[in-house]
Amino acid sequence: MLDLLCPNVYLESIYELDLNKLKQKGIRGIITDLDNTLIAWNDNTVYPKLDEWFRMLKEENFKVCIVSNNSRGRVKIFSDMLDIPAIPKAVKPRRKAFRSALDKMGLKPNEAAVVGDQLFTDVLGGNRLGLFTVLVIPVSEREFFGTRIVRKAERWVLKKLEHKGLLQM
Ligand SMILES: [Mg+2]
Incomplete structure (x- = not known):
């Protein structure tokens, strides 16, 4: 179980993601979480840095696709502003939405990475499907x-993983 919760890499933020390394692994698509990965929870602003990314x-x-457990309305705001396909109400860690995202991008699981701020949704769901998983530190401490x-x-899990030397920063 602990293996399924272990991200392939753990980063400070999305901006630390090494695109060349991903390419070397054959990864051509990124499935990203929305809240507290790209923007603070329930913030409605697309900052220039994010747009630039x-x-x-x-x-x-x-290729990029947003996969979020948040509501259709909220996810659509960002999908429209960033001009990126998105799947709302994803019920992560279930695999269905990740599979739909792969279909949208026309990629196989080993060709995509999942980026998210939560172990029990983003990382667990991604690992279950065999995607490359990237955990980032939440953008904001404000949360549901x-x-x-x-x-x-x-x-607790992060401490265990760290103790076992499994966390790759
Ligand atoms: Mg999140």
């Missing part, structure tokens, strides 16, 4: 109250 991904020929409870369990 997506432009760079496109320039580097990466349910998530705050999950964070305690998450910190």
Whole structure:
């Protein structure tokens, strides 16, 4: 179980993602979480830095898809503003939405990475499907109250993984 919760890499933020390394692994697509991965939870602003990041991904020929457990309305705002396909109400860690994202991008599981801020949704779901998983530190400490409870369990798992030397920074 602990293996399924272990991200392939653990980064400070999406901006640390090494695109060349991903390419070397044959990864050509990025499935990204929305809240607290790209933007603070329930913030509605696309900051220039984020916009620039997506432009760079496109320039580097990466396919991108947002997969979020949040509502259709909220996810659509960003999907429209960033001009990126998105799947809302994804029910991560279930694999269905990740599979749909792969279909949209026309990629196989070993050709895509999942980027997210939560072990029990983004990383677990991605690992279950054999995707390359990237955990990032949450953008903001403001969160849905349910998530705050999950964070305690998450910190415990992260400590275990760190103790075993499994976390690649
Ligand atoms: Mg998130």
